[in-house]
Amino acid sequence: MTAIRLYGSSDSGNCLKTKWVAERLGIRFEWIETSSFSGATRTPEFLAINPAGQVPVAILADGRMLAQSNAIMLYFAENSDLVPKDAYERAKMLEWLFWEQYSHEPYIAVRIARKYFLNQREEDLDPVLLTKGAAALARLELQLQGAPFLVNGALTLADIALVAYTRAAPRGGFDLESYPAVKAWVGRVERELGLEPLPPVGQ
């Protein structure tokens, strides 16, 4: 049987989170490196696959397409222990997934992209990226004080989605030393997923 094809960029937390879930659940897939920085997501060939021009994209074994990192993760993980069985806990997990895409990724991931990957100067970055990114980290810190994971004490998709850019936040100029519960949780989720910690960011 043809494996699932995952189009994604290894520089992108949104893409990596779908890969981590597939790996953890033993889902066979082929990774097709596709960087949004290189323009590869804006070619006519890629737009024919995903008219939104975004990675990650999954092409299922039967050829059908699925986009949006969190929707792909949910499709892979349905009926696994990464999705709570209880309706309320499941909804709380979804609450974090939507919060991640609206209140975390647009600031932290965008600042990482501009500062670390595109080498933009600090003074050219929209100041809102720093304030809203810090607010997102403070929100996580509040949640993780006294809780090992985001929902009900066990690893779920919420942790995987949120760790993807949180672990890389220092590349965006956010100091995780200011968020000790977040920092400890990043290590915990990395160990669960078998990920090496990211190397420290040079000054």
Add this chain to the structure above:
Amino acid sequence: MTAIRLYGSSDSGNCLKTKWVAERLGIRFEWIETSSFSGATRTPEFLAINPAGQVPVAILADGRMLAQSNAIMLYFAENSDLVPKDAYERAKMLEWLFWEQYSHEPYIAVRIARKYFLNQREEDLDPVLLTKGAAALARLELQLQGAPFLVNGALTLADIALVAYTRAAPRGGFDLESYPAVKAWVGRVERELGLEPLPPVGQ
């Protein structure tokens, strides 16, 4: 039994969509008008309910809190005909829900808020709101040409989520006459939900 309490603003598509789903499914709720424009979502009392300082928020009958409009809708609609039973169709519905919060709401809803509710001048608005909002409408138009609803020919949460701000897009300066399939779909979803069309925007 205590009904669900829904904190929300009647000016907000994000809030209204949770109300429409509850109404359609016959879920008992009490609506507590809470406007983010008035600062009511930044009071200590409200932040104790939702530390993210956002509406809508649902307080369930047992007192537990749920935030994020799409997570609330999903909690209400689980096992209803607004969520497809098929795993792939369900994932496509989720794809649209995440796309809405990332690629539609931040442009169309934000432009509506700034232009219509806050009366900001056209020249003070970030031009990206218009270009990215138009791109989102073009993406919907592509999907709805020849399809009555976004996923598999039937009304789902994807339509309810996306119609909330799309129907109000003219208030943000987007002309729906340029998107005939979108315009027809707005009417179709409004009829399904028993909503009166919004009055035309004055010039």
